Amino acid sequence: MNPPKQPPINPGDIYRTMREMLAEAPPEEAIDLAREAGMDVNQLVQQGRKAVGRALDESKQEDKAVILHKGLSSLLVMLRRRDGFDEEELARRAQVDEGEIRRIEFDANYMPAPRTIYKIEQTFSLPNGVLAKLSGAIKQNSPSMEGRVLEFAANAKTIGKLTKAERELLNAFVKFLSEQG
Amino acid sequence: MKLKRKPILPGPPEMDEVQGCATLNEVEDALHKLTDADYAKLMLIAGSFCRSRKFSSSVLETGDLLSEAVLKTLRMEKKWSKRVSIVKHLDKAMENISGHLADRRSKIVPFPEGSEPSPSQTPEATQPTESESNEEETSEQLLKSIFDDDEQARSVFVKRVEEVPIAVILSDLGLTEPQYETVTRRIRRKLAIFIKKSKTN
Numbered sequence: 001m002n003p004p005k006q007p008p009i010n011p012g013d014i015y016r017t018m019r020e021m022l023a024e025a026p027p028e029e030a031i032d033l034a035r036e037a038g039m040d041v042n043q044l045v046q047q048g049r050k051a052v053g054r055a056l057d058e059s060k061q062e063d064k065a066v067i068l069h070k071g072l073s074s075l076l077v078m079l080r081r082r083d084g085f086d087e088e089e090l091a092r093r094a095q096v097d098e099g100e101i102r103r104i105e106f107d108a109n110y111m112p113a114p115r116t117i118y119k120i121e122q123t124f125s126l127p128n129g130v131l132a133k134l135s136g137a138i139k140q141n142s143p144s145m146e147g148r149v150l151e152f153a154a155n156a157k158t159i160g161k162l163t164k165a166e167r168e169l170l171n172a173f174v175k176f177l178s179e180q181g
Numbered sequence: 182m183k184l185k186r187k188p189i190l191p192g193p194p195e196m197d198e199v200q201g202c203a204t205l206n207e208v209e210d211a212l213h214k215l216t217d218a219d220y221a222k223l224m225l226i227a228g229s230f231c232r233s234r235k236f237s238s239s240v241l242e243t244g245d246l247l248s249e250a251v252l253k254t255l256r257m258e259k260k261w262s263k264r265v266s267i268v269k270h271l272d273k274a275m276e277n278i279s280g281h282l283a284d285r286r287s288k289i290v291p292f293p294e295g296s297e298p299s300p301s302q303t304p305e306a307t308q309p310t311e312s313e314s315n316e317e318e319t320s321e322q323l324l325k326s327i328f329d330d331d332e333q334a335r336s337v338f339v340k341r342v343e344e345v346p347i348a349v350i351l352s353d354l355g356l357t358e359p360q361y362e363t364v365t366r367r368i369r370r371k372l373a374i375f376i377k378k379s380k381t382n
Contacts (some may be wrong), residue, residue: 014324016376018229021365022369025218027219031368034225036370038377048215048221052248054244055248055252055255058252059255162306
């Protein structure tokens with residue numbers, strides 16, 4: 001009896017097997033393979049290293065942006081509590097959309113427009129650029145920034161009247177931000 | 182404006198543990214431990230995707246494909262199951278990314294003759310996807326360009342493509358285990374040469 005006939009192979013299967021077999025190569029063989037194929041091994045490894053390094057850096061930047069946004073939303077809530085504004089009142093005074101205020105406070109992926117940030121800073125009589133430093137509109141390279149922001153966000157509550165300690169925390173954080181280059 | 186960031190809460194870590202998925206720290210740790218051999222393998226694999234999808238360097242560099250796969254893993258958009266090696270995981274992630282890119286490219290409607298092409302309708306952007314390119318490049322042509330007249334290497338490789346168990350390959354082709362190892366090493370070398378040749382052309 002003849003063995004069952006295999007279905008014809010397609011190029012996609014060939015490429016899949018090609019990758020599987022390359023991935024299976026023992027570590028000591030992988031470098032030799034590239035060399036024997038006439039590749040510049042150092043360049044190949046450097047390119048790979050650079051590609052992975054680039055992704056790690058980008059990921060760190062994204063983490064930083066998320067932390068800063070957390071600081072921005074916590075600060076906005078604290079400022080509203082200090083002045084007794086709800087979102088609607090703040091939107092009215094700053095002449096911005098109420099939905100935008102809510103998004104700044106709740107959506108970590110939302111990047112507010114520079115005009116909105118400027119208007120809110122004016123409404124709360126903040127030094128210029130204090131909120132912009134957290135919104136990503138002004139680039140921050142201070143190594144202490146993320147730690148301070150996390151510390152502030154961890155201690156910032158969202159409801160009720162500000163206590164004396166919270167007011168001190170808020171003032172210290174605004175001062176810290178205004179002093180950042 | 183919407184930023185492309187990873188979700189703040191990628192999912193409870195303890196849940197990831199249960200499902201065998203690596204945490205962000207474990208992913209970072211594994212990436213920092215990649216060896217030169219791993220980088221060489223990953224770049225060869227990335228090169229094979231660019232070759233199979235017929236991406237030219239102006240559409241996608243092999244380094245960019247690898248970088249995107251790593252970034253998606255760090256964002257937890259592509260979860261790494263620790264049952265497989267990080268190299269194998271990145272292979273799968275690159276397969277997925279290059280597949281999506283090829284799909285997107287195939288959906289671009291060619292501009293009518295005589296009209297001005299927009300930047301997204303350049304000939305580069307309307308290159309064939311893997312399936313379209315398969316029509317142009319038959320399996321026979323592909324095998325011929327990889328193995329030329331090395332029949333033994335070709336036979337072993339074809340059996341691997343057909344997912345024949347190694348024990349059966351050995352008995353069908355009358356090979357001992359050391360002989361099989363020698364042939365697979367030769368196959369890998371031919372595959373690396375094929376990828377290098379594709380990059381040069």
